[in-house]
Amino acid sequence: MLKVSGINRFAHIPCRFIGTSCLPTIYALSTPPGQRSAIAVVRISGDHSKYILQRLTNSNKEPTPRLASLRKLYHPDQKENLLDTSLTLFFESPRTFTGEDILELHLHGGKAVTGAVLKAIESLHDLKKGFNIRYANPGEFSLRAFQNGKFDLTEIEGIKELIDAETETQRKSALSSFNGENKLRFLQWRSQIVDNIAKLTAIIDFGEDTEIEDIENIIMNVESHILELRAVIQQFINKIERSNILRNGIRIVLLGPPNAGKSSLINTISQDDISIVSQTPGTTRDAVETALNIGGYKIIICDTAGVRDDSSDVIEKMGIEKALKKSESCNLCLLLVDPNNMPLIPESLKQHLASPKFQNSDKIIVLNKIDTISTPEDLNHTMLRIHQEIGEKIPILPISCLSGEGIDNLTTDLITKFQLLSDTSDESNPIIVSERVREILTNDVIYGIDEFLSFKDDVVMASESLQHAATGIGKITGQAIGIEEVLGVVFSSFCVGK
Numbered sequence: 001m002l003k004v005s006g007i008n009r010f011a012h013i014p015c016r017f018i019g020t021s022c023l024p025t026i027y028a029l030s031t032p033p034g035q036r037s038a039i040a041v042v043r044i045s046g047d048h049s050k051y052i053l054q055r056l057t058n059s060n061k062e063p064t065p066r067l068a069s070l071r072k073l074y075h076p077d078q079k080e081n082l083l084d085t086s087l088t089l090f091f092e093s094p095r096t097f098t099g100e101d102i103l104e105l106h107l108h109g110g111k112a113v114t115g116a117v118l119k120a121i122e123s124l125h126d127l128k129k130g131f132n133i134r135y136a137n138p139g140e141f142s143l144r145a146f147q148n149g150k151f152d153l154t155e156i157e158g159i160k161e162l163i164d165a166e167t168e169t170q171r172k173s174a175l176s177s178f179n180g181e182n183k184l185r186f187l188q189w190r191s192q193i194v195d196n197i198a199k200l201t202a203i204i205d206f207g208e209d210t211e212i213e214d215i216e217n218i219i220m221n222v223e224s225h226i227l228e229l230r231a232v233i234q235q236f237i238n239k240i241e242r243s244n245i246l247r248n249g250i251r252i253v254l255l256g257p258p259n260a261g262k263s264s265l266i267n268t269i270s271q272d273d274i275s276i277v278s279q280t281p282g283t284t285r286d287a288v289e290t291a292l293n294i295g296g297y298k299i300i301i302c303d304t305a306g307v308r309d310d311s312s313d314v315i316e317k318m319g320i321e322k323a324l325k326k327s328e329s330c331n332l333c334l335l336l337v338d339p340n341n342m343p344l345i346p347e348s349l350k351q352h353l354a355s356p357k358f359q360n361s362d363k364i365i366v367l368n369k370i371d372t373i374s375t376p377e378d379l380n381h382t383m384l385r386i387h388q389e390i391g392e393k394i395p396i397l398p399i400s401c402l403s404g405e406g407i408d409n410l411t412t413d414l415i416t417k418f419q420l421l422s423d424t425s426d427e428s429n430p431i432i433v434s435e436r437v438r439e440i441l442t443n444d445v446i447y448g449i450d451e452f453l454s455f456k457d458d459v460v461m462a463s464e465s466l467q468h469a470a471t472g473i474g475k476i477t478g479q480a481i482g483i484e485e486v487l488g489v490v491f492s493s494f495c496v497g498k
């Protein structure tokens with residue numbers, strides 16, 4: 001028979017639901033500061049939001065929640081001092097972003113208007129009268145939302161990713177965190193681990209009354225569940241690592257002899273004059289990085305010094321060395337070839353292509369200036385010569401930066417490559433999570449599971465290792481886990497008292 005002292009031992013009270021009503025009312029300019037703009041939004045959250053509205057509008061009228069209203073705003077102590085005419089929106093707690101009363105003031109943009117309104121709100125701070133009002137700290141609105149149980153940490157981090165998203169793929173992946181897809185996933189994993197801890201706890205507490213064979217079966221069963229879960233979590237971590245490329249940008253290096261058209265290619269792809277194009281060979285002498293958006297992917301493209309064998313210029317030589325080095329650590333190298341050169345590829349570049357350091361890089365040969373090739377036969381012949389010179393079959397894409405021929409094909413091929421590199425070619429969205437989450441998954445969750453697998457003959461240690469993994473997931477979402485919860489699961493899902 002299970003002996004526990006009082007059912008409320010199992011009550012699970014998430015520690016974050018402590019409420020924020022005792023905290024100061026906070027306010028902040030939620031649109032970029034110091035800029036001229038059509039509108040600027042000041043957001044206020046806390047118990048005194050309604051008071052602030054009433055004081056600024058010089059009226060005791062109760063605001064209708066969620067109804068936009070055009071109001072004149074005055075300085076609270078200088079009734080004639082009109083500050084602005086503003087759209088005001090009041091949201092009543094708890095159905096708000098922070099869970100507190102929220103007031104939004106949609107002001108006319110510009111330093112003077114926002115400055116005057118912020119000063120007026122500041123003047124309402126009066127501790128003696130019980131009005132604790134202050135400017136918000138960075139992220140404090142989201143912190144309040146978390147403290148009031150509106151979002152878990154993964155959703156909060158999703159909001160940050162969403163705001164930081166620069167491209168379409170980053171936006172989509174941030175949305176999957178923000179929408180709670182990751183939260184659901186983590187909660188499922190955690191509950192699976194807790195279920196299995198519960199089974200082990202039952203053996204620890206009631207093993208003496210249980211047949212050895214039954215105990216062995218339970219342990220085997222737990223082990224097989226945890227092994228399956230480990231594979232799923234590892235797959236998720238692998239996907240995060242591939243998706244990380246979306247946040248940091250896919251690194252492309254352009255390599256090739258001087259005058260092959262590297263700078264022209266950047267300008268053609270970006271449809272902008274980013275790089276200097278000139279007939280003078282050796283115009284680009286250093287590695288120059290530019291961020292681009294190609295097909296919704298963030299790309300960091302690096303224009304490099306043209307590689308030639310006979311350079312005697314020290315600076316140029318340094319530039320060439322840097323170019324070759326850069327190409328070793330990129331995600332994709334585009335090797336530009338000018339069909340009018342003889343040989344097509346300089347000796348030093350051929351050696352670089354064959355070097356072991358460069359073997360793992362993804363490469364495409366871009367045969368530029370095909371407008372200078374007269375017939376399809378000559379084009380085929382040039383492509384054959386390239387493969388003969390380098391001795392391996394790297395894919396070749398013929399283009400002309402001048403006429404635009406082949407650029408669409410190149411772009412399509414690049415996007416397919418980006419999908420593969422970032423693992424976004426399947427139906428599921430990429431996964432962008434914070435570094436914090438990635439670290440906890442590896443250092444706590446996978447670590448705890450591996451410890452469990454190594455201790456499986458020692459039920460107590462095995463159970464503690466799983467507890468470590470579950471606590472790790474609790475850290476990710478911001479939820480605490482206690483032994484009460486484990487006992488709660490034992491109590492509710494096991495008929496231990498037989």
Ligand SMILES: Nc1nc2c(ncn2[C@@H]2O[C@H](COP(=O)(O)OP(=O)(O)OP(=O)(O)O)[C@@H](O)[C@H]2O)c(=O)[nH]1
Pocket residue numbers: 256257258259260261262263264265276277278279280281282283284285304305306368369370371372399400401402403
């Ligand atoms: N006919 C033709 N000329 C091109 C094409 N692309 C580039 N050029 C010309 O080739 C010359 C060199 O182009 P760049 O883009 O500066 O070449 P680069 O590889 O960046 O040169 P470096 O900076 O010297 O390494 C310029 O005069 C371009 O106008 C093309 O597709 N066809």
